[in-house]
Amino acid sequence: xxxxxxxxxxxxxxxxxxxxxxxxxxxxxxxxxxxxxxxxxxxxxxxxxxxxxxxxxxxxxxxxxxxxxxxxxxxxxxxxxxxxxxxxxxxxxxxxxxxxxxxxxxxxxxxxxxxxxxxxxxxxxxxxxxxxxxxx
Amino acid sequence: xxxxxxxxxxxxxxxxxxxxxxxxxxxxxxxxxxxxxxxxxxxxxxxxxxxxxxxxxxxxxxxxxxxxxxxxxxxxxxxxxxxxxxxxxxxxxxxxxxxxxxxxxxxxxxxxxxxxxxxxxxxxxxxxxxxxxxxxxxxxxxxxxxxxxxxxxxxxxxxxxxxxxxxxxxxxxxxxxxxxxxxxxxxxxxxxxxxxxxxxxxxxxxxxxxxxxxxxxxxxxxxxxxxxxxxxxxxxxxxxxxxxxxxxxxxxxxxxxxxxxxxxxxxxxxxxxxxxxxxxxxxxxxxxxxxxxxxxxxxxxxxxxxxxxxxxxxxxxxxxxxxxxxxxxxxxxxxxxxxxxxxxxxxxxxxxxxxxxxxxxxxxxxxxxxxxxxxxxxxxxxxxxxxxxxxxxxxxxxxxxxxxxxxxxxxxxxxxxxxxxxxxxxxxxxxxxxxxxxxxxxxxxxxxxxxxxxxxxxxxxxxxxxxxxxxxxxx
Numbered sequence: 378x379x380x381x382x383x384x385x386x387x388x389x390x391x392x393x394x395x396x397x398x399x400x401x402x403x404x405x406x407x408x409x410x411x412x413x414x415x416x417x418x419x420x421x422x423x424x425x426x427x428x429x430x431x432x433x434x435x436x437x438x439x440x441x442x443x444x445x446x447x448x449x450x451x452x453x454x455x456x457x458x459x460x461x462x463x464x465x466x467x468x469x470x471x472x473x474x475x476x477x478x479x480x481x482x483x484x485x486x487x488x489x490x491x492x493x494x495x496x497x498x499x500x501x502x503x504x505x506x507x508x509x510x511x512x513x
Numbered sequence: 514x515x516x517x518x519x520x521x522x523x524x525x526x527x528x529x530x531x532x533x534x535x536x537x538x539x540x541x542x543x544x545x546x547x548x549x550x551x552x553x554x555x556x557x558x559x560x561x562x563x564x565x566x567x568x569x570x571x572x573x574x575x576x577x578x579x580x581x582x583x584x585x586x587x588x589x590x591x592x593x594x595x596x597x598x599x600x601x602x603x604x605x606x607x608x609x610x611x612x613x614x615x616x617x618x619x620x621x622x623x624x625x626x627x628x629x630x631x632x633x634x635x636x637x638x639x640x641x642x643x644x645x646x647x648x649x650x651x652x653x654x655x656x657x658x659x660x661x662x663x664x665x666x667x668x669x670x671x672x673x674x675x676x677x678x679x680x681x682x683x684x685x686x687x688x689x690x691x692x693x694x695x696x697x698x699x700x701x702x703x704x705x706x707x708x709x710x711x712x713x714x715x716x717x718x719x720x721x722x723x724x725x726x727x728x729x730x731x732x733x734x735x736x737x738x739x740x741x742x743x744x745x746x747x748x749x750x751x752x753x754x755x756x757x758x759x760x761x762x763x764x765x766x767x768x769x770x771x772x773x774x775x776x777x778x779x780x781x782x783x784x785x786x787x788x789x790x791x792x793x794x795x796x797x798x799x800x801x802x803x804x805x806x807x808x809x810x811x812x813x814x815x816x817x818x819x820x821x822x823x824x825x826x827x828x829x830x831x832x833x834x835x836x837x838x839x840x841x842x843x844x845x846x847x848x849x850x851x852x853x854x855x856x857x858x859x860x861x862x863x864x865x866x867x868x869x870x871x872x873x874x875x876x877x878x879x880x881x882x883x884x885x886x887x888x889x890x891x892x893x894x895x896x897x898x899x900x901x902x903x904x905x906x907x908x909x910x911x912x913x914x915x916x917x918x919x920x921x922x923x924x925x926x927x928x929x930x931x932x933x934x935x936x937x938x939x940x941x942x943x944x945x946x947x948x949x950x951x952x953x954x955x956x957x958x959x960x961x962x963x964x965x966x967x968x969x970x971x972x973x974x975x976x977x978x979x980x981x982x983x984x985x986x987x988x
Binding site: 400402403405406407409410413423444446447473474493494495496497498499 | 767770771774775777778779780781782783785786789791793804808943944945
């Protein structure tokens with residue numbers, strides 16, 4: 378119940394989320410879950426497209442896969458962090474690799490959480506709200 | 514006469530002894546008495562004077578007998594051609610005889626000992642050569658140093674691995690023989706460590722123009738004569754390949770688990786969406802069910818591929834060969850792949866021979882091989898392309914040929930020789946599709962290992978690829 382009211386509170390401001398994954402089903406299911414919760418969602422299917430969309434759409438949050446063609450999720454987040462226009466964008470990484478993020482990587486990339494696949498869309502939504510509610 | 518003889522002999526001995534003593538300037542030891550040389554000489558002189566000139570003649574004769582006896586005695590047979598001389602010499606003769614006995618005895622013992630030592634030497638030489646041969650035949654590098662850190666023994670492998678001149682290395686300080694400072698330090702530390710019978714195993718990397726190699730270095734102390742550390746034996750075992758295999762296995766497990774997780778993630782997520790009522794209408798729910806089904810199939814195919822490769826490689830696979838029509842197998846595979854091709858707007862052209870022609874094959878495996886080739890063609894052919902599936906019968910050579918041709922991305926020439934290798938993926942086309950690099954490896958195993966056929970690939974970047982395989986035709 379608390380969760381739903383939080384969703385509504387965040388959604389009311391129509392926050393924009395960019396989802397980047399090269400697996401079309403994952404893009405579909407994540408964006409559907411977020412849209413149902415009231416978010417505006419844009420999707421990219423590889424790292425480069427994600428980078429371009431981040432520049433043009435300036436989302437509040439990015440959810441990205443780690444291993445992707447062209448540009449990895451980590452590199453995408455690092456690049457966004459380096460540019461003033463996008464350095465504020467928070468990120469959640471969704472990965473199928475047992476990948477551990479070091480403190481330095483976290484700092485350089487702005488990645489706030491790591492979720493591993495298989496994942497729960499319910500849990501992902503809760504994490505999105507958590508990260509959006511955190512202080513910058 | 515006998516008395517005179519004895520006396521004269523005693524005199525003779527005394528004279529000879531005193532003369533010798535004078536000559537050497539040393540005292541003569543008789544029993545426990547030590548007679549100074551000068552007093553002996555004096556005593557000799559006096560006795561001679563007493564015996565008078567008559568005795569001199571007799572002594573001269575006796576001396577000649579003695580010389581003749583000594584010169585003619587055959588030491589081995591203990592006889593003298595002087596015949597009767599020995600008895601004539603009386604006690605002196607007997608004592609000489611006794612002396613000769615002892616000398617012969619000693620000679621015999623020494624000869625025996627020499628022979629024994631010769632045998633020992635031969636055995637030791639043979640053992641040393643044997644040990645050296647064993648040492649030289651080892652592929653591991655062996656280097657032995659002494660307590661002064663000088664090289665005492667090394668084999669060819671050591672000279673090759675550590676790049677030094679084997680002939681010049683002996684008795685040279687190890688730091689002059691080896692350029693590898695870390696290894697020199699390891700040997701020194703081990704010698705200084707004083708660990709008797711102790712062993713140290715260290716992993717060590719050696720870089721040469723040929724590339725970097727990894728060695729397992731086993732260092733052990735050689736005990737010296739008084740129990741101290743007398744030196745160090747270093748054995749270098751090349752573990753480069755083992756490390757590579759371990760790394761490959763790790764990469765394999767890592768990519769397999771990634772590949773397994775991806776469809777599993779979709780299944781997991783869509784099921785939860787259905788449970789949470791996120792599918793707002795029946796059409797969306799149906800769409801979810803369909804995704805779950807296809808992702809489960811994808812997961813199943815992946816597991817099949819992994820298991821089949823593993824079974825074929827380990828020789829555990831059960832092959833059930835029956836007369837099959839390649840055309841039928843091709844048609845079955847096309848039917849399965851057609852929906853995916855349609856989705857991408859690809860057209861499939863069939864150029865198949867009549868089903869009458871048969872090859873002895875395991876139907877499931879052959880189907881798997883054809884499906885993998887078709888699935889690749891769909892993956893790597895852009896929108897609007899064409900996939901051509903052909904079979905061709907060469908009755909003259911008793912062969913049936915299958916070909917899957919696409920108008921896709923093509924494979925760069927540098928990658929072509931490796932496309933059938935396990936885990937190998939064409940980097941240039943990596944972005945087009947996901948994969949484990951197992952599909953083509955399985956195809957080759959099925960065609961070549963299981964069916965003793967042959968698979969070939971022909972490709973041009975930007976124009977497309979053609980994978981062809983030959984199987985034996987049933988007579």
